[in-house]
Amino acid sequence: MNLEDFNQTIDSWVTALNEYGYLQLHAKPLPASWSVGQVYTHLIEETKFYFDQIEICVITNDHSEKNPTGEGETMLRNNSFPDQMLDGGPANARIQQPVSKGELMISLKNLKDEMNRMAALIATTEFKGKTRHPGLGYFSAAQWFQFAEMHFRHHLRQKGRIDDFLRANKISVG
16 A cells, blocks of 8 residues: 555646546547546546445454455556456446536545545554455455555556547647
8 A cells, every 4th residue: 555656646647637628538539438538537436436445444354354366466466457458347338428627626636635534544443354346356445545546557548548549639628
């Protein structure tokens, strides 16, 4: 668990968000793909889920004997998602476009504040509980924290592909 890494990663997403206009946030490379705004929305929604998991882990010893799957262990050990495009399943089709850049900025600031609060909870808890990740087994509070930062970094590759599309198609700030 590294709070400094998380804060730097969030800050890089905030800095990047400043560069987008409304049209850029909503433009999709393909009809079935996400816009960069949807990537931000996804990251915000998923991180809130990770916070919920952390809050459970720090107040219980439930499932403390359980572990991540082999794939989960590898990801945590490498502190990175695999370098490949992952299919997130049917829920990904429901990711909404953001209402505004301002809404995203506020949500990112709130995530950063909340993660700093989570770091303090993790550092002071005596509990060793774990909760189940939908595909990667059981994570402790510190592992959920690490996974949140890894998830943001994983989506940098996707953001880069969308940025390339925006540049190639000269989609202007709007």
